[in-house]
Amino acid sequence: MKLALLPLVLALTLSACSRERQLVPGGVYLKRTGCPQVAIPGATGDITLFSPAGRTDAAALDVVATITNLRSTCTEDAANVISTATFNVVATRRDVAEARQVVLPFYSVAVQGGSDVVAKKVGAVALNFAAGSIRSQTNSQSVVRVARGAVALPEDVRRELQRERKPGDADAAVDPLSDPKIREAVARATFEHLVGFQLSAEQLRYNATR
Numbered sequence: 001m002k003l004a005l006l007p008l009v010l011a012l013t014l015s016a017c018s019r020e021r022q023l024v025p026g027g028v029y030l031k032r033t034g035c036p037q038v039a040i041p042g043a044t045g046d047i048t049l050f051s052p053a054g055r056t057d058a059a060a061l062d063v064v065a066t067i068t069n070l071r072s073t074c075t076e077d078a079a080n081v082i083s084t085a086t087f088n089v090v091a092t093r094r095d096v097a098e099a100r101q102v103v104l105p106f107y108s109v110a111v112q113g114g115s116d117v118v119a120k121k122v123g124a125v126a127l128n129f130a131a132g133s134i135r136s137q138t139n140s141q142s143v144v145r146v147a148r149g150a151v152a153l154p155e156d157v158r159r160e161l162q163r164e165r166k167p168g169d170a171d172a173a174v175d176p177l178s179d180p181k182i183r184e185a186v187a188r189a190t191f192e193h194l195v196g197f198q199l200s201a202e203q204l205r206y207n208a209t210r
Helices: 155-162 180-188 201-209
Strands: 010-012 021-024 027-032 037-039 046-050 061-076 080-093 100-112 116-129 135-147 191-197
Touching: 037 061, 046 201, 061 100, 061 191, 080 100, 080 116, 080 191, 100 135, 116 135, 135 191, 155 180
Parallel strands: 010 027, 037 191
Antiparallel strands: 021 027, 046 061, 061 080, 080 135, 100 116, 100 191
């Protein structure tokens, strides 16, 4: 989560798992929650299978699949913030003569502070092509649980972010996140829930260079 803060009042709460912006005198009122941001990392939202193996030209395309319609819900219990990501996988194939099932691996990770992978799980989705059909679609989901304590900001950081800054104050135009201590604390309490295909090095290279 990257926040561009104007000189202002920043409300930091954990309840409701939602984020709201509201104009107020002197700036913007932003509600921050502990819900992870859900996304598909670059170059991992598509997967291409080739046949025969070892070729990557258009004539060898076998199956092409894409993760789409990624959505998330966020709930809480006494111990955790729970992020549930749902998504569709849409695929096309070259040879439509026979019915076929294709199983594709995907990953789900929890990332802290924008760079540290703190949990990872690999799953799979099965796509069933009917005889004569070029297209198949399925859906799946993944769940990430983050301890409530991990997304809570230290009290002194909360006070600094919530402190009202009035026009004319010496620091009214100073972004609180310009303070390394504040910025690092917010980063540690910020999580992402990332979903993508579990690609081989060759598949990742193909996606990055095609």
